[in-house]
């Protein structure tokens with residue numbers, strides 16, 4: 210898929226109400242997006258499929274919804290206050306700020322995530338002649354400086370000097386899971402191995418935020434932390450890698466050959482092993498989900514900093530230990546982008562062309578559209594409304610009587626609606642049947658009104 214298609218997807222998202230730029234009437238707000246009527250349905254559906262797979266279909270994974278704000282001590286203990294940063298440089302000509310590791314990547318030089326400012330500056334200077342500013346093409350940059358990604362706030366601080374003692378908007382959802390480890394253990398019947406899953410907002414002061422909703426400053430994550438004995442960590446890690454790959458292929462219907470694995474050689478401060486699942490976006494293969502073996506780092510850190518022992522007493526062996534964590538960490542908003550890119554299709558239809566989102570039925574924002582053939586025939590409208598009222602009690606439906614049927618099909622194709630029902634003259638004159646048109650094959654079938662619900666039940670199993 211080309212960069213040109215990226216422009217088309219962005220345009221479709223705005224035009225059809227999937228994704229809007231934030232605060233657009235005020236000129237926009239960089240790297241933040243809003244989700245429109247179809248976008249929120251699609252996002253909820255992806256989240257629902259993930260929640261079912263990770264929580265509801267499993268016996269030993271429970272859910273959590275922790276607050277976005279936490280004690281600032283959480284972020285000191287986790288290492289984010291001191292170590293969660295990216296190297297930033299400014300173009301001296303146009304003042305565009307860029308991530309130095311990304312500038313280096315463009316010329317196939319890869320920086321280690323754990324490098325100090327001095328180390329990264331050495332490599333940056335060595336390659337300066339080859340690196341160009343992405344905005345103006347200049348080769349004149351300031352030295353790289355470490356820039357902390359945590360977003361600060363003044364919540365609960367009324368001194369006017371909040372910047373010295375900030376609270377933070379969470380930079381990842383999993384910290385809420387670690388600090389509730391004991392609460393979940395004490396209040397439910399979980400036993401190691403078990404997992405805690407959560408979906409929610411995360412915030413990062415990303416230096417460069419291009420590529421639409423790929424990297425934004427406010428985004429959503431779907432994370433699961435699986436607590437295991439140290440001896441089982443490698444085995445469980447392998448299992449979760451396999452399970453998460455299968456989720457994209459089977460549950461979301463993503464084209465398997467557009468996915469690949471990427472191993473992290475330079476690990477972030479907490480990880481023992483880390484692999485990413487990458488998707489081939491219009492701008493190349495990029496990370497969608499990280500699967501990390503985080504060892505006992507997080508629970509140990511929070512035990513040290515809080516004074517509260519976050520360990521597990523095995524009732525069988527009476528052995529006390531700090532569990533290790535296998536983490537699966539996916540971006541919900543980034544996954545939505547993957548789903549849109551993968552579903553976007555342009556097809557020739559006779560001399561015409563149609564754009565169709567070939568979404569998996571479970572993910573489609575609208576499942577069934579119902580039309581009367583003509584808007585100005587009350588007898589057709591009445592029957593179509595009745596069918597719509599009945600079907601919408603079971604599925605998300607849309608009633609449309611604008612324009613001609615061909616245009617309505619195109620509109621529904623563009624938002625990925627799997628089926629369109631049309632009430633026409635045959636319905637009233639002949640046999641009480643309607644046409645049901647399939648989004649992918651465009652084939653039409655006549656179905657009796659009395660059988661419609663059963664017909665759809667079979668299609669949406």
Ligand code: GAP
Pocket residue numbers: 380381382383413415422423424425426427428429430432496497498499536538539540541542543544
């Ligand atoms: N708890 C581990 C963690 O947060 P990460 O690799 O920093 O790991 C996990 O993030 C996932 O969250 C990424 O694979 C990506 O899908 C999503 N993500 C991270 N930063 C993002 C951003 N700025 N915008 C959108 N999604 C982001």
